[in-house]
Amino acid sequence: MLAKSISNITPFTLLDYPHKSACILWYAGCNMRCLYCYNPEIVLGKGTISFTEVISFLKTRIGLLNAVVFSGGECLIHKNILEHIELVKKMGFLVKIDTNGSSPKVLKKLLDASVIDYVALDYKALPNKFKTITKSNLFVEFEASFELLKASKIPYEIRTTYHSELCTNADLIEMQNYLNNKGYTGNFYVQNFSNGSETLSPLPRSVNLKKKDSASIKNSKIIIR
Numbered sequence: 001m002l003a004k005s006i007s008n009i010t011p012f013t014l015l016d017y018p019h020k021s022a023c024i025l026w027y028a029g030c031n032m033r034c035l036y037c038y039n040p041e042i043v044l045g046k047g048t049i050s051f052t053e054v055i056s057f058l059k060t061r062i063g064l065l066n067a068v069v070f071s072g073g074e075c076l077i078h079k080n081i082l083e084h085i086e087l088v089k090k091m092g093f094l095v096k097i098d099t100n101g102s103s104p105k106v107l108k109k110l111l112d113a114s115v116i117d118y119v120a121l122d123y124k125a126l127p128n129k130f131k132t133i134t135k136s137n138l139f140v141e142f143e144a145s146f147e148l149l150k151a152s153k154i155p156y157e158i159r160t161t162y163h164s165e166l167c168t169n170a171d172l173i174e175m176q177n178y179l180n181n182k183g184y185t186g187n188f189y190v191q192n193f194s195n196g197s198e199t200l201s202p203l204p205r206s207v208n209l210k211k212k213d214s215a216s217i218k219n220s221k222i223i224i225r
Contacts, residue, residue, distance in 0.1 A: 003047070003050065003051075003080070004046070004047040004048055004049055004050045005027055005028060005029075005047040005050075005051065005078050005080070006025050006026060006027055006028065006047050006048070006049040006050075006051065006053075006054060007026045007027065007028040007041070007042045007045060007046075007047055007048060007049070007073065008026045008042070008048075008049070009023060009024065009025060009026070009049065009054065009057060010023060010024035010026070011023050011057075011061075012065070013069070016069045016071075016096070016098075017066070017067045017069055017094070017096045017118060018118070020066040020067045020094060021064075021065050021066050021067070022065055022066060022067040022068060022069050022094075022096065023057075023058075023061065023065055023067075023068055023069070024068075024069040024071050025054060025068065025069065025070050025071065025075070026039070026042050026071055026072060026073065027042075027047070027070065027071065027072040027073045027074070027075040027078055027081075028042055028043075028045055028046050028047040028048075028072070028073055029042075029043065029046075029047075029072070029073050029074065029077060029078075030042075030043040030072055030073045030074040030077070030100070031074055031077055031100075031102050031136060031138065032074070032100055032102065032124070032134040032135065032136045032138065033134065033135035033136070033200055033201075034124060034133055034134050034135070034161075034200065035132075035133055035135075035163075035166060035199065035200060035201040035203060036133075036161055036163045036166065036193050036199055036200075036201075036203060037199055037200045038194060038197040038198065038199055039072075039073065040198060040199065040200045042072060042073045043072075043073055043200065044200075051080070051084050051087075054084075055087065055091075058088065058091055058093070059091075062091060062092060065093065066093070066094055067093055067094035067095065067096055067117070067118075068088050068093045068094070068095055068096070069096045069097075069098060070084070070085065070095065070096070070097050070098065071098035072098065074099065074100050074102060074103075075097065075098065075099065076097070076099050076102070076103040076106045076107065077102070077103060081106065082106070082109055082110065082113070082115075085097075085110060085115050085116065086113065086115050089115045089116075094117045094118070095115060095116045095117050095118075096116070096117065096118040096119070096120065097110070097116050097118075097119045097120070098119075098120045098122070099119065099120070099121060099122065099145065100121075100122045100124065100134075100138070100142065101121050101122065101123075101138075101141060101142035101143075101144075101145035101146060102136070102138040102141045102142065102145075103141070103145070104141055104144035104145045104148055107119075107145050107148055107149075108148055111148060111152050111154070116154060117154060117155075118154065118155050118156065119149055119154065119155075119156040119157075120156070120157050120159055121142075121145060121146060121149060121156060121157070121158050121159070122159060122160065122161075123142070123146075123158050123159065123160045123175065123179075123188075124142070124160065125160075125166075125167070125171070125175070126139075126171070126174060126175055126178060127139050129166070129167070129171065130142075132166075133166055146158075146182065146184075147182075150182070150183065150184065156186075157186060157187065157189055158179060158184065158186065158187075158188050158189065159188075159189040159190070159191060159225075160172075160175065160188075160189070160190055160191070161190075161191050161192075161193055162190050162191065162192055162193060162206070162208075162209055163193040163203060163206040164193075164206045164207040164208075165203060165204055165206060166203075169209075172190065172209075172222060175188070176188050176222060187221050187222075187223045188221065188222050188223065189223050189225055190209060190222055190223065190224050190225065191224075191225045192206070192208040192209055192224065192225070193206040193208075209224050210224070211224055
């Protein structure tokens with residue numbers, strides 16, 4: 001509990017857990033190196049906050065916040081994450097996980113223990129572009145995490161970051177087709193890259209998708225955020 005695995009805490013947000021007030025725990029480190037990542041200091045840096053300090057902070061938020069969001073970096077690569085989440089859950093908070101899907105074994109433990117309430121799963125790309133964008137070979141693990149969430153009873157969302165130099169409209173439709181073929185019936189959230197942000201790799205400006213560019217295929221819909 002004394003290891004400093006958290007890079008930062010966002011003490012209040014109404015945007016990161018649907019219809020709930022929350023704080024965000026930003027875990028340092030990640031097993032992907034996404035070109036458009038706008039948290040290089042979190043991905044490449046080390047934690048500065050221990051979980052003991054997090055618990056002390058959360059005790060002051062009981063009755064004031066509904067939820068705690070575990071994010072990063074990639075929170076599920078931390079060896080004590082199950083313990084951390086269980087402690088937060090016992091404090092009475094709802095728990096949301098932001099994950100790149102690379103740790104399905106950990107995700108399964110969390111689902112089996114019934115200690116998470118909502119998951120945002122990052123869908124980086126299909127296999128033909130996955131390694132280029134993430135600098136990793138973790139698509140199979142992402143797919144396994146997706147299947148676990150589909151089989152679970154907890155609410156979850158699928159989301160991706162759009163940069164026009166890395167992803168085309170045709171790519172998005174192919175990604176949506178993949179979800180549809182897997183039986184996904186929820187929304188497919190697409191977040192436009194924020195031009196001007198510091199990223200892991202230098203990128204040219206992205207041309208944003210507009211709402212008119214969204215599309216529907218059977219039961220799933222692209223929602224541009």
